[in-house]
Amino acid sequence: MEMTQQQANAEAQRCLYCSDAPCRDACPAHIDIPTYIAMIRSGNVRGAAEVVKTSNALANVCGKICPEEVFCQTACTRMKLDAPILIRELHYFATRSEARSGFSARRTPPPATHTAAVIGGGPAGLGCAFELSKLGISVTLFDAKEPGGVPRATIPSFRLTESELGDDLRFLADAYTVRRETVTPARLSSLRKEFDAVYVSIGLGLDRTLGLKGEHLQGVLPVLPFLESAKRGTAAVPDRVVIVGGGNVSLDAASTAKRLGAASVTLIYRRGEREMKVWKSELEEARRQGVEIRFMTVPVEIAGTESVVGLLCRHTKLSAEKDASGRPIPVDVKGSEFMIRAECVIIAVGQVIGSDLAREFKLTKKGYIAVNGEFQTSVRGVFAGGDAVAGEGTIVQSVAHGKLAARAMQRFLHDTRRASRPGHV
Amino acid sequence: MDETKSNTTPGELPLYPQRDLSYEFLGLRFENPFILAAAPSTDNLEMVRRAFRAGWAGAILKTTSVEGTRVDLAYPMMTTFTHEGKRLFGMGNIDLISEHHIDKVEANVRQLKKEFPGKIVGASIMAGKKEDWQSLVVRLTKAGVDLIECSFSCPQGNIGENPGKMLAQSISATETTARWVKEAAGRVPVSIKITPHVTDIVDVANAVKRSGADALTASNSIQALMGVDIRSFVPYPQLQGRSSYSGLTGPAIKPITLRTIAEIARHVEIPILGTGGASTWSDAVEFMAVGAGVVQYCTAVMHRGFRIIDDLTSGMAHYLDEMHFGSVTDIHRKALPHLADHDALPRHTVRSTIHEPLCIGCEACYLACFDGAHMAIDRGPGRVPKVDWNRCVGCGLCQHVCPVDGCIEMTLHEN
Numbered sequence A: 001m002e003m004t005q006q007q008a009n010a011e012a013q014r015c016l017y018c019s020d021a022p023c024r025d026a027c028p029a030h031i032d033i034p035t036y037i038a039m040i041r042s043g044n045v046r047g048a049a050e051v052v053k054t055s056n057a058l059a060n061v062c063g064k065i066c067p068e069e070v071f072c073q074t075a076c077t078r079m080k081l082d083a084p085i086l087i088r089e090l091h092y093f094a095t096r097s098e099a100r101s102g103f104s105a106r107r108t109p110p111p112a113t114h115t116a117a118v119i120g121g122g123p124a125g126l127g128c129a130f131e132l133s134k135l136g137i138s139v140t141l142f143d144a145k146e147p148g149g150v151p152r153a154t155i156p157s158f159r160l161t162e163s164e165l166g167d168d169l170r171f172l173a174d175a176y177t178v179r180r181e182t183v184t185p186a187r188l189s190s191l192r193k194e195f196d197a198v199y200v201s202i203g204l205g206l207d208r209t210l211g212l213k214g215e216h217l218q219g220v221l222p223v224l225p226f227l228e229s230a231k232r233g234t235a236a237v238p239d240r241v242v243i244v245g246g247g248n249v250s251l252d253a254a255s256t257a258k259r260l261g262a263a264s265v266t267l268i269y270r271r272g273e274r275e276m277k278v279w280k281s282e283l284e285e286a287r288r289q290g291v292e293i294r295f296m297t298v299p300v301e302i303a304g305t306e307s308v309v310g311l312l313c314r315h316t317k318l319s320a321e322k323d324a325s326g327r328p329i330p331v332d333v334k335g336s337e338f339m340i341r342a343e344c345v346i347i348a349v350g351q352v353i354g355s356d357l358a359r360e361f362k363l364t365k366k367g368y369i370a371v372n373g374e375f376q377t378s379v380r381g382v383f384a385g386g387d388a389v390a391g392e393g394t395i396v397q398s399v400a401h402g403k404l405a406a407r408a409m410q411r412f413l414h415d416t417r418r419a420s421r422p423g424h425v
Numbered sequence B: 001m002d003e004t005k006s007n008t009t010p011g012e013l014p015l016y017p018q019r020d021l022s023y024e025f026l027g028l029r030f031e032n033p034f035i036l037a038a039a040p041s042t043d044n045l046e047m048v049r050r051a052f053r054a055g056w057a058g059a060i061l062k063t064t065s066v067e068g069t070r071v072d073l074a075y076p077m078m079t080t081f082t083h084e085g086k087r088l089f090g091m092g093n094i095d096l097i098s099e100h101h102i103d104k105v106e107a108n109v110r111q112l113k114k115e116f117p118g119k120i121v122g123a124s125i126m127a128g129k130k131e132d133w134q135s136l137v138v139r140l141t142k143a144g145v146d147l148i149e150c151s152f153s154c155p156q157g158n159i160g161e162n163p164g165k166m167l168a169q170s171i172s173a174t175e176t177t178a179r180w181v182k183e184a185a186g187r188v189p190v191s192i193k194i195t196p197h198v199t200d201i202v203d204v205a206n207a208v209k210r211s212g213a214d215a216l217t218a219s220n221s222i223q224a225l226m227g228v229d230i231r232s233f234v235p236y237p238q239l240q241g242r243s244s245y246s247g248l249t250g251p252a253i254k255p256i257t258l259r260t261i262a263e264i265a266r267h268v269e270i271p272i273l274g275t276g277g278a279s280t281w282s283d284a285v286e287f288m289a290v291g292a293g294v295v296q297y298c299t300a301v302m303h304r305g306f307r308i309i310d311d312l313t314s315g316m317a318h319y320l321d322e323m324h325f326g327s328v329t330d331i332h333r334k335a336l337p338h339l340a341d342h343d344a345l346p347r348h349t350v351r352s353t354i355h356e357p358l359c360i361g362c363e364a365c366y367l368a369c370f371d372g373a374h375m376a377i378d379r380g381p382g383r384v385p386k387v388d389w390n391r392c393v394g395c396g397l398c399q400h401v402c403p404v405d406g407c408i409e410m411t412l413h414e415n
């Protein structure tokens, strides 16, 4: 919900304007939070929007769905007095109001000295392209689909509206030229010759599978295509849906299934509520929609002959041992099998890189593209960032990644030019 | 300390053009209308440097005097006037003039003009004898000062023939002293910082004008007693069981300053530097609309730091765009034609109108009118009050106690 002017003012008045504010460090894009809040308070809402957009190219999107509860607001000093400032909602207020009354004119970017290709128009690619354009590097943005990445194609419209994303894309549009094209490994080598530098931000996009019996049955859906079709308006759900997951994406799927008319939606998660690392707003939404969450439950087998008829599950208990995330490892309770009847099973257990471009690069153990401290991949002149490098992350982290990589690309281009200058040693 | 961090975003590439806010005032070029008032923030070279780098257009260095003037400070000197939880809604101080005498201030002026030739470096002075006033002026003008401000209004005692009384409270002393200063200053503009604590501010302004001084700085802090500890009965600030009157500054005194500036501007043709209660860009708009040519900030900076300049310049730039004004000078005196004496005000019938869809049912207006006005509001169904236009006189109290922006409006009715 967008705040009214009066609400925004009252909230802004709670801000303590900490010197060297911790919220700003906690925001991956390092938005100058106290300054924009002071601007809202003084009635300079347009100025506030400008401060936000100077640091975060996807200001409206993040204003709406950035998980502030894991970033800026965790660091708010005011929390020690009473409750944190509603930082995200305040910047949403500012940028929405700017979008409505017309974007501020931007300064003319410096004349282009270099060219860059950005592959993948999600948050990381957009963040990088925008920063490159500010640096005087002319950008061509390649995407198999319309730019916008997961926020456009996948994140449910009840959380992020077309106009919120649209406002950001409209704002960014003149920073790059779009080419709608799936970049293949062969095309990548030609792009390396055509452009001075290349940024790869292809995201993840492919669902992990469970490796269980019955996963091929009709009615078993990987979560990403399910959410994408729901967003396009082409998804239909049967009466009973079970979702296997435990992350934010599974909650999106559960809420979506409910909204599409499923009578019962059950989400199963192998650990307890305390171990469920999800954003409060997502959990609340799912519960509001009437989603049933069964904790301490793992899938054993998907039942059915041609189509799904149910999901065979087993109870778990938490062992004393902890995994890498610091959470106790769940172990199956023998003989505790039970069946959840359902005509549809949605699998939301994480993602890997889907594009075959990934094969061109050295990968990390987890299968993401490996980069050094300067965001360089194993291929010279090719940089990478976003979820394809960091794994499942967030929009603001991806934007920040793109921004940093753009600076690294500029340093690289600067050094290359120096090195190639005749007589330079 | 890492000074870049607290002001602008480190390393963030600028996305928006910087709007030119510069204009001429007193024959000087101000890069924007925001300058620092004579106060602790301007008493230290390093602090003024940081202010200039942050974007302030100028500073009046804290008041100095001749060598040998005793500056006997007492601490603590600051008090907050906290209103309903809002700290520094007003601020009290029992500060005196700078402990730095003219040698140091002169050196600071030289250094600042060297490092920041485009910034306005003013200096504030205070003395007793003619020779002292004039020697201060001569030394500062030689050092390259852009503007001399004379404190005729320090509320914490004064140096002069009449201790306990401010110079600006005497019309004749004001005129004589201002003339001495202007004589010595030659082409350098001189502004006399006055006090609103006078019977008729216009008389003071006329005296300054007659003296030949170039401008007025209006006004200064307001004499105040900041409060009393109701258990120990020691007033604030507390200095081992004793206290004294303070100079009140900050948002609480803004309406007093606005009136002072307006009153001068309506009756005397003389440039005005506004000071007293400005904390935002819109305050500056108001100060300029009633006649100020430039606006000084003190308490707001002491509260939130030099970084407030980011919002001051950005807010002012957007305001000018919104109003289709080419320069801040377009604001100048815009409010004055709307000011009239009470007997010249229109006598129309106005009534309170409650926009019912906005009403939240707190009945604050009902109570205020019932106990504080004309018992003209009745409790309505569903807690939405009803104004009885036969009893309503249109005083406007209800509108101002209403917690919802825009819910109650005073509407004009046929006579």
Ligand SMILES: Cc1cc2nc3c(=O)[nH]c(=O)nc-3n(C[C@H](O)[C@H](O)[C@H](O)COP(=O)(O)OP(=O)(O)OC[C@H]3O[C@@H](n4cnc5c(N)ncnc54)[C@H](O)[C@@H]3O)c2cc1C
Binding pocket: A065, A066, A067, A119, A120, A121, A122, A123, A124, A125, A142, A143, A144, A145, A146, A147, A148, A149, A150, A151, A154, A155, A156, A181, A182, A183, A184, A201, A202, A203, A204, A205, A227, A248, A249, A252, A355, A356, A357, A385, A386, A387, A388, A392, A393, A394, A395, A396, A398
């Ligand atoms: C359901 C869901 C909900 C989420 N909710 C939130 C949320 O509320 N808040 C939040 O902060 N984050 C959320 N996230 C995470 C966030 O969306 C991602 O972290 C972010 O989108 C990653 O950005 P990216 O640019 O790295 O990749 P992506 O957004 O995945 O974009 C990659 C782009 O690359 C294109 N591409 C891929 N391969 C090629 C190729 N070979 N040639 C051309 N183009 C190609 C794709 O078409 C796509 O547009 C959510 C994620 C999901 C899946």
Ligand SMILES: Cc1cc2nc3c(=O)[nH]c(=O)nc-3n(C[C@H](O)[C@H](O)[C@H](O)COP(=O)(O)O)c2cc1C
Binding pocket: B037, B038, B039, B040, B062, B063, B091, B093, B095, B096, B097, B098, B124, B151, B193, B219, B220, B221, B249, B250, B251, B253, B275, B276, B277, B278, B296, B297, B298, B299, B300
């Ligand atoms: C601590 C303190 C010291 C001050 N010292 C001086 C001074 O030396 N000379 C002077 O002319 N004004 C002095 N002032 C007054 C300020 O210049 C300014 O006019 C006043 O604070 C009102 O403005 P404000 O509401 O923006 O603070 C002082 C104010 C404060 C708070």
Ligand code: SF4
Binding pocket: none
């Ligand atoms: S503000 Fe600074 S000088 Fe004043 S009491 Fe506090 S620490 Fe000391």
